Amino acid sequence: MEITNIRTAVIGGGPSGYCAAIACARATGRGSVMILEKQPRTGRKLLATGNGRCNISNENVSPEHYHGDRVIAESVLRSFSVSDMKDFFGSLGVLLRSDQEGRIYPCSNQAVTILDGLKRECSALGVIERCSFMPRSIKKDKNGFLITSDDAQVHCQRLVLAAGSKAAPQLGADGSGYALLKGLNIRCSELFPALCPVSTAEKYKALKGVRAKGRVTLLSDGRPVAGTEGEIQFTDGGISGICVFELSRKVNGFFLDGKVDGAICKRIQIAADVMSGIGFNELCGYLEGCRRVFYNDKAGELLSGALNVQLSRVIAKACALSDKSCGELGSRDIKQLAACAKKLIFTPDRMGEFGSAQVCAGGVGSDEIDPHTLMSRKHKGLFVCGELLDVDGDCGGFNLHFAVGSGLMAGRSASAGQIGLHY
Numbered sequence: 097m098e099i100t101n102i103r104t105a106v107i108g109g110g111p112s113g114y115c116a117a118i119a120c121a122r123a124t125g126r127g128s129v130m131i132l133e134k135q136p137r138t139g140r141k142l143l144a145t146g147n148g149r150c151n152i153s154n155e156n157v158s159p160e161h162y163h164g165d166r167v168i169a170e171s172v173l174r175s176f177s178v179s180d181m182k183d184f185f186g187s188l189g190v191l192l193r194s195d196q197e198g199r200i201y202p203c204s205n206q207a208v209t210i211l212d213g214l215k216r217e218c219s220a221l222g223v224i225e226r227c228s229f230m231p232r233s234i235k236k237d238k239n240g241f242l243i244t245s246d247d248a249q250v251h252c253q254r255l256v257l258a259a260g261s262k263a264a265p266q267l268g269a270d271g272s273g274y275a276l277l278k279g280l281n282i283r284c285s286e287l288f289p290a291l292c293p294v295s296t297a298e299k300y301k302a303l304k305g306v307r308a309k310g311r312v313t314l315l316s317d318g319r320p321v322a323g324t325e326g327e328i329q330f331t332d333g334g335i336s337g338i339c340v341f342e343l344s345r346k347v348n349g350f351f352l353d354g355k356v357d358g359a360i361c362k363r364i365q366i367a368a369d370v371m372s373g374i375g376f377n378e379l380c381g382y383l384e385g386c387r388r389v390f391y392n393d394k395a396g397e398l399l400s401g402a403l404n405v406q407l408s409r410v411i412a413k414a415c416a417l418s419d420k421s422c423g424e425l426g427s428r429d430i431k432q433l434a435a436c437a438k439k440l441i442f443t444p445d446r447m448g449e450f451g452s453a454q455v456c457a458g459g460v461g462s463d464e465i466d467p468h469t470l471m472s473r474k475h476k477g478l479f480v481c482g483e484l485l486d487v488d489g490d491c492g493g494f495n496l497h498f499a500v501g502s503g504l505m506a507g508r509s510a511s512a513g514q515i516g517l518h519y
């Protein structure tokens with residue numbers, strides 16, 4: 097079997113792998129770094145990010161927006177600020193810009209600009225790219241690591257694992273990086289999907305495709321523990337939208353260990369305020385007026401002047417008022433409808449799925465990895481970066497910021513001459 101020798105191999109051609117390759121090759125020179133990618137082409141997930149626009153970072157990057165292993169998150173963020181992100185992409189000839197909410201995108205509004213920038217720099221640095229290379233095993237020897245695929249072997253002195261997670265398998269994320277870690281006896285914390293839709297016990301088929309601006313609040317045994325505003329998207333099996341994604345990590349964490357924020361909890365619910373722009377009393381006054389306008393219509397129409405009609409009907413049904421006409425509604429009924437529009441309850445009924453998740457929570461933590469270098473504590477010369485690490489961020493560019501920052505950190509560390517001395 098053909099054996100290729102290289103100083104540094106990077107497994108995974110996503111944002112973290114490319115950044116590791118660039119940081120390393122900038123220090124160690126042409127022909128010293130090779131990217132091994134299992135798919136026929138690199139960067140597939142990157143191209144799908146931000147609906148094809150790639151929300152690469154956020155002006156508000158700070159540790160509060162990250163979950164999992166805080167030691168690693170803080171160390172990477174200390175080494176890589178938002179202005180470092182702009183400088184890094186500036187060095188690749190890629191201009192970034194922020195929107196009003198602080199989300200940072202390439203000026204071109206195209207994810208391909210980011211991927212092309214990374215590829216161009218790799219090519220200029222003489223980084224070798226090898227696609228359709230599926231590593232079957234990694235063996236450590238006294239000079240480094242031997243990576244074996246079905247038909248080839250690569251030997252390297254330094255190895256960076258940047259194989260991403262299990263989230264979004266339709267983009268090729270099969271989680272095979274975790275098997276490689278396991279083969280090297282590197283432990284991972286429990287993996288679960290984050291930033292995904294929430295399946296609920298309430299299955300409102302009529303709401304499929306309906307959207308409403310509002311606020312969602314996660315209730316742990318009735319107590320509010322988290323909440324966000326945005327566009328709530330209703331599906332036939334639950335709720336979705338960025339604001340719901342933001343709650344999904346805690347929801348999935350509950351299905352994993354029965355806890356929310358570390359506290360045991362018996363029941364979780366999501367309260368949707370689909371009339372968040374208007375207070376309860378004002379809403380009651382508005383509905384009193386509507387009662388006259390919709391006098392002969394069914395109660396389900398009462399909120400249809402303010403909401404999608406399907407949502408208006410679901411609210412009346414949830415209040416068991418569908419059979420009444422608007423003219424028959426009393427003040428108590430009006431208050432009940434207003435209260436329901438301000439607090440429509442959804443009960444999460446199961447763990448979300450990796451297939452519809454943007455990221456994976458859990459992974460390799462600081463018990464296995466030195467947070468300052470991202471080098472394995474067990475295997476000198478082995479580095480881990482990107483989503484394989486036990487760090488996941490909120491929606492809004494935080495995950496790609498971490499992927500780029502951790503990739504650059506791992507690549508810089510891997511470029512160091514004498515590993516033992518450097519650390």
Ligand SMILES: Cc1cc2nc3c(=O)[nH]c(=O)nc-3n(C[C@H](O)[C@H](O)[C@H](O)COP(=O)(O)OP(=O)(O)OC[C@H]3O[C@@H](n4cnc5c(N)ncnc54)[C@H](O)[C@@H]3O)c2cc1C
Pocket residue numbers: 107108109110111112113132133134135137138139140141142144145146147150151152153229230231258259260261263264268269270271272273276453454455481482483484492493494495496497499
């Ligand atoms: C639909 C969608 C939209 C998103 N939008 C955003 C966004 O706008 N902003 C944001 O911050 N985050 C976003 N994310 C999250 C973000 O894409 C990831 O956090 C980020 O891509 C992780 O980078 P990575 O390099 O660690 O892994 P990946 O991007 O997954 O790259 C890993 C690479 O390794 C390859 N690979 C996997 N296993 C192996 C193996 N065994 N051998 C060789 N190669 C292997 C994969 O094929 C892939 O090319 C989104 C995610 C999804 C699914």
